[in-house]
Amino acid sequence: MAYHSAVHSNFGVDYVITYRFADTSDVGARDGFTSLMQALYRVGLATEVRNGDNCCLLVFVRIGNEKRFALEVYRSRVKDWLHGVRAAEPARETQHTFSGGSMTEAERLRIIHHLITSPWSEGGAGVTPKEGQWKNVESIFPLHDHTFNKEWIKKWSTMTFLKIEDLDQIRNRFGEKIAFYFAFTQSYFQFLVFPAAFGFASWVILGSFSPVFALVNGLWCVIFVEYWKHQEVDLAVRWGVRGVASIQQKRRDFKHEKEVKDHVTGETVRIFPATKRLGRQLLQIPFAILAALALGTLIATCFGIEIFLSEVYNGPGQNLLVFLPTGLLTTLVPTLTTMLTSVAIRLNDYENWETSGNYEAALTQKIFVLNFITSYLPIFLTAFVYVPFGSLVVPYLDVFSLTARPFAANEKQLQAPQTFVINPSRLKKQVIYFTVTAQVVNFALETIMPYVKRRGFSKYQEMKSEQAAKKGGAGPGVIVNDHPEEAEFLKRVRNEAELDVYDVGADLREMVVQYGYLSLFSVVWPLTPVSFFINNWIELRSDAVKICVEMQRPTPARADSIGPWLDSLGFLTWLGSITTAALAYLFSNGGLGPDGTPASIQGWALLLAIFFSEHLYFFVRWGVRIAMSKIDSPGMEKERAERFVVRKRYLEDALGQDVMDVPSAQEERITRASLEEDARQSTLRTASPQDHFWSRQRSWEESAKVGARLIESMAPKESKKEQ
Numbered sequence: 001m002a003y004h005s006a007v008h009s010n011f012g013v014d015y016v017i018t019y020r021f022a023d024t025s026d027v028g029a030r031d032g033f034t035s036l037m038q039a040l041y042r043v044g045l046a047t048e049v050r051n052g053d054n055c056c057l058l059v060f061v062r063i064g065n066e067k068r069f070a071l072e073v074y075r076s077r078v079k080d081w082l083h084g085v086r087a088a089e090p091a092r093e094t095q096h097t098f099s100g101g102s103m104t105e106a107e108r109l110r111i112i113h114h115l116i117t118s119p120w121s122e123g124g125a126g127v128t129p130k131e132g133q134w135k136n137v138e139s140i141f142p143l144h145d146h147t148f149n150k151e152w153i154k155k156w157s158t159m160t161f162l163k164i165e166d167l168d169q170i171r172n173r174f175g176e177k178i179a180f181y182f183a184f185t186q187s188y189f190q191f192l193v194f195p196a197a198f199g200f201a202s203w204v205i206l207g208s209f210s211p212v213f214a215l216v217n218g219l220w221c222v223i224f225v226e227y228w229k230h231q232e233v234d235l236a237v238r239w240g241v242r243g244v245a246s247i248q249q250k251r252r253d254f255k256h257e258k259e260v261k262d263h264v265t266g267e268t269v270r271i272f273p274a275t276k277r278l279g280r281q282l283l284q285i286p287f288a289i290l291a292a293l294a295l296g297t298l299i300a301t302c303f304g305i306e307i308f309l310s311e312v313y314n315g316p317g318q319n320l321l322v323f324l325p326t327g328l329l330t331t332l333v334p335t336l337t338t339m340l341t342s343v344a345i346r347l348n349d350y351e352n353w354e355t356s357g358n359y360e361a362a363l364t365q366k367i368f369v370l371n372f373i374t375s376y377l378p379i380f381l382t383a384f385v386y387v388p389f390g391s392l393v394v395p396y397l398d399v400f401s402l403t404a405r406p407f408a409a410n411e412k413q414l415q416a417p418q419t420f421v422i423n424p425s426r427l428k429k430q431v432i433y434f435t436v437t438a439q440v441v442n443f444a445l446e447t448i449m450p451y452v453k454r455r456g457f458s459k460y461q462e463m464k465s466e467q468a469a470k471k472g473g474a475g476p477g478v479i480v481n482d483h484p485e486e487a488e489f490l491k492r493v494r495n496e497a498e499l500d501v502y503d504v505g506a507d508l509r510e511m512v513v514q515y516g517y518l519s520l521f522s523v524v525w526p527l528t529p530v531s532f533f534i535n536n537w538i539e540l541r542s543d544a545v546k547i548c549v550e551m552q553r554p555t556p557a558r559a560d561s562i563g564p565w566l567d568s569l570g571f572l573t574w575l576g577s578i579t580t581a582a583l584a585y586l587f588s589n590g591g592l593g594p595d596g597t598p599a600s601i602q603g604w605a606l607l608l609a610i611f612f613s614e615h616l617y618f619f620v621r622w623g624v625r626i627a628m629s630k631i632d633s634p635g636m637e638k639e640r641a642e643r644f645v646v647r648k649r650y651l652e653d654a655l656g657q658d659v660m661d662v663p664s665a666q667e668e669r670i671t672r673a674s675l676e677e678d679a680r681q682s683t684l685r686t687a688s689p690q691d692h693f694w695s696r697q698r699s700w701e702e703s704a705k706v707g708a709r710l711i712e713s714m715a716p717k718e719s720k721k722e723q
Contacts, residue, residue, distance in 0.1 A: 581613030
């Protein structure tokens with residue numbers, strides 16, 4: 001089988017396994033490494049070993065037995081066919097496996113990874129990094145194709161919109177899961193063209209809190225989410241993964257309680273009672289309450305301190321003290337979020353999900369709760385607490401005077417003014433911060449900071465080695481022992497081994513959170529979609545650079561959608577219909593909003609605005625879904641064509657090509673000889689009335705003549721005269 005040129009550029013290496021033994025005895029390290037080599041050999045993989053850094057070995061893996069690999073590909077495709085992912089049954093002969101469908105690099109790497117990591121019972125080596133007997137196996141990763149990476153980044157840097165062929169290329173290289181992320185971000189970016197243009201016009205003509213902009217933005221959100229649902233199906237069919245989510249991978253950590261015999265298949269299956277898991281899932285309720293109280297209290301406290309320092313305190317050092325809440329949030333919120341995330345992971349483990357897909361979906365829902373609180377709560381507090389009830393809340397903020405007391409010259413500087421006036425621009429400034437400043441900061445932390453850290457660490461290592469060499473205490477480095485023709489290649493591999501693992505879920509979470517700002521609060525600042533349009537053009541390119549430069553090459557994984565994040569999009573769209581209506585009503589008086597007292601708010605009017613907006617959302621969503629269901633797509637046409645070809649082939653195989661051939665009339669014509677033969681045969685056997693009935697007309701021609709005579713004899717006399 002011909003390898004891709006990228007494989008040749010990497011010395012034919014498919015995967016690299018890092019084996020680190022710094023904390024293991026010599027005997028244990030040798031035994032563990034021998035077991036690793038045997039396990040890889042048993043599944044048809046060839047290996048080469050080279051030295052790494054800091055008590056580490058680099059194990060280079062490639063296919064050693066092509067027949068074994070072809071059989072594994074055939075098994076994978078048969079499994080897809082049995083689950084309805086593939087329309088046609090793959091060829092039975094393994095030598096025809098690759099001609100039955102194009103073998104992409106992503107499929108090759110995915111199946112090799114399956115050979116390495118899947119249990120022995122499923123035909124794999126069972127190597128699981130950092131678990132059990134493989135605790136010394138640090139990582140398993142494929143190598144980057146730097147030629148492709150350079151061409152990819154160069155091409156994308158000159159394009160505004162991506163084509164479907166560009167997404168196909170990502171899918172062929174990195175798998176469908178990452179391709180779906182880029183497809184979603186690209187669709188989101190293209191859809192932002194209209195709200196960006198309309199938002200700019202609204203900012204110029206209508207201003208903030210425009211009901212017209214709120215209505216148009218809400219309609220756009222509904223159409224985008226429903227369009228993406230339709231697009232997901234189209235891409236899943238195009239990439240041959242529709243329904244692949246039904247092929248669930250069993251979790252190694254799943255603990256069954258009993259084994260029962262399936263009454264349908266007769267097989268023994270391991271189960272965990274659904275009622276017991278439901279009881280454990282109910283713990284999500286106190287977890288959500290705990291997360292809301294912990295994060296909410298912290299954010300609300302910092303919010304109150306910020307209000308006090310910026311609008312109550314008027315003593316020395318105010319310009320510097322106003323940054324205190326930001327510092328507290330920057331320091332404490334990530335720490336608390338990390339702690340709550342670890343609790344969410346433990347809770348998810350306790351729920352004991354059987355498959356990896358269900359486990360990831362449940363964890364995603366828990367993480368979304370945390371992201372929702374940390375991302376949107378500050379704006380909710382400003383819009384629905386500070387603005388309507390500011391004059392009632394601010395007098396109680398003197399509890400935060402401890403933060404400024406050391407700097408105050410007298411007590412008057414710590415007391416709230418008698419006539420407090422809310423700051424109407426606070427909400428807009430907050431939205432601008434989260435939609436512009438925070439996006440820039442996140443880009444720097446996500447792309448620039450890792451590069452600076454890596455370069456700094458590399459420089460530190462070089463300086464440390466040089467100092468040790470001058471003192472004569474350093475042994476020969478690993479590079480000194482490399483073969484000259486391998487030195488450059490091994491240096492690159494060692495660098496890639498130190499990189500972080502790419503998490504596509506983190507990037508999807510970032511896009512969904514950004515969409516939430518657009519659906520919930522863009523009515524506050526109509527230029528929000530303009531900011532996101534610019535940001536997402538950069539985001540697409542920076543994510544490509546991040547994958548190529550900052551991270552290890554991702555192991556290809558299949559998916560037929562963006563997973564549970566699609567439900568999050570629907571939830572944010574629904575909630576946006578409520579918050580947008582509430583904001584448009586509260587700030588309808590020229591964008592100033594209430595004066596800080598709830599007396600100016602008509603409760604019935606606010607509820608009525610929310611009621612109509614929410615029901616308009618349901619009605620529009622229903623109409624858009626019907627319209628989308630009527631739209632055909634290339635992917636659906638391809639699926640129908642494939643299934644038609646399969647049905648046609650099976651019918652032809654079952655019935656034969658000539659089943660519809662009409663018999664020759666001469667073969668059935670009644671002649672004198674045929675009548676004599678029939679008479680002779682009738683004397684040889686006893687003829688029944690049924691035989692006599694079917695022997696009177698021997699062909700369709702005789703039936704036609706008899707029928708014509710009967711018609712002529714039974715026709716009315718008037719019709720005979722007309723003839």
